[in-house]
Amino acid sequence: MVTQPDRSAPLLRITGVKMRFGGVMALGGVSFDVGHGQICGLIGPNGSGKTTLFNCISGIYRHIEGDIVFEGTSLSNMPRHRMASLGLGRTFQNVALFKPLSVRDNILVGAHHLGKTGFLANALRLPAVFTEDNAAEARLNELLELLDLKAVASTPAGALPFGTQKRVELARALIGRPKLLLLDEPAGGLNHSEVDELADMIHRIRDHFRLSVLLVEHHMSLVMRISDKVVALEFGLKIADGTPDAVRNEPEVIRAYLGETTEDDHAGAA
């Protein structure tokens, strides 16, 4: 079932994905690609379906039509716990850390799928457990350094400020060696200078770990600044797809964001 990764094919291919909640069509057949090493921004006003699409990719929702293919493997009926080992890492909109656990343990959970030792091996501390622990520990230390989390490594994650928690979540996703990093509103709840840091960090991470990024974001200036490619949704349909400049000047996008009421307040203030 799993084919050899083909470098010329896109890393993630979304074709005609439809999703319905009761009578409401949340996604009306969306298609686009995310290439290797690409940072792709997914934008759209509230209720445009971007979070729904995000949840379809990570398997929280099951789309009713269309297909999502990651490196030649269809994700349509993939169990959620298999996503990580395929190479999909993610963060959550409002931060989903294991609050009582230390920062260290939080990040190490992200390496779970890289390990193979089970109950018996762990209970008896077989040599394989030490080999695994050392490998995870080495990557943990690298990430603590890279994301400036060394000082809080043994602090319970729930006791940290929001901005720091977001970095912990990022580290937890990165320790699992993802090929595609899914970021759900990474700038949400951050202040101005933190958003600037975040933009640098996403670039650094992409280059350092050689991965692709798909981010859903309200914060327009951030998306436009860091993305190689932007996809805009409205009412569950794709209205634009291209470079940040092209999408910014697309009449449909201008209409969706500026044309009617006060949607731009949302886009700017988030």
Place this chain on the structure above:
Amino acid sequence: MRTSWLIALAVLLLAVVPVMRFSDYHLFQLTMVVVYGIAILGLAILTGFNGQISLGHGAFYAIGAYTTAILMASWNVPYWATLPISAVVCAGVGFLLGLPALRLGGLYLALTTFALAVAIPQILKHKLFEEWTGGVQGLVIDKPDAPFDLPLSSDQWLYLFSLAVGVGMYVVAWNLVSGRIGRAMMAIRDHATAAEAMGINIAMLKTRTFAVSALYTGVAGSLGAIAVAYVAPDSFSVFLSITLFVGLVAGGAASIGGTIAGALFIEFIPNLADKVSKSAPSAVYGVILIAMLFLMPQGAGGFIHSIWRRIFKAR
């Protein structure tokens, strides 16, 4: 890490001292502390570390106790050989119960396990199993003597035997919860959706945790049956399950060391309450319980941990 091993060693040395000095009755009480400690440890693995609430762990204790008693009474299996058999039986039952538990979250699981605890004494009394279980009368088993002509009374020997089994099981539990699997258990407890996104197979992990938990409490039941030398259905009433739960909370739900404090609590506080007031020991017990939760909301384990941190920071 090193300090916690030193503390464990100190506790162990302290635990061996009573053998020569204590009366047989007091040694029996300490044996029961070890037994309850293992039983509460089983509950802690499930409820404290994995977040699956069980109000029916007395049922696994009963199954372990009866497995040992039946093997000894009907098949003349030596007492020590019944422990691994009981472990396998209880792990199997725990695994099977873990399957419906996947669909029953939180309070519903608590009530379902409670229902099991309510039913167990009646199942044990049932005519169908009377031939093996001895029905209402229960089963009397022989209290084992010390092997190799060691100059020990059988209570002294049983205390040391239980202690050895207990130490082994505590070390294994410590290994389990402090590594990859333990982190996964706690991740599920704290945020199931995130845990799944990290690649944790929730269904597999939860059912296996249920099996391990049942194994622990079941082996505790076996040791308890050997120590008491008698099993009867009414020793395993629903009150036993609640008592184990009290021990868990008093010790601090997600604390390995705290389970020992919890076991000391459920073994000695009822006696203490009895000494304080002959006429209303339960009321005294209740007051002590509430006072303890008021003074140590995180249980004894959390309390000791916070004191330890304070001393450590002060230096």
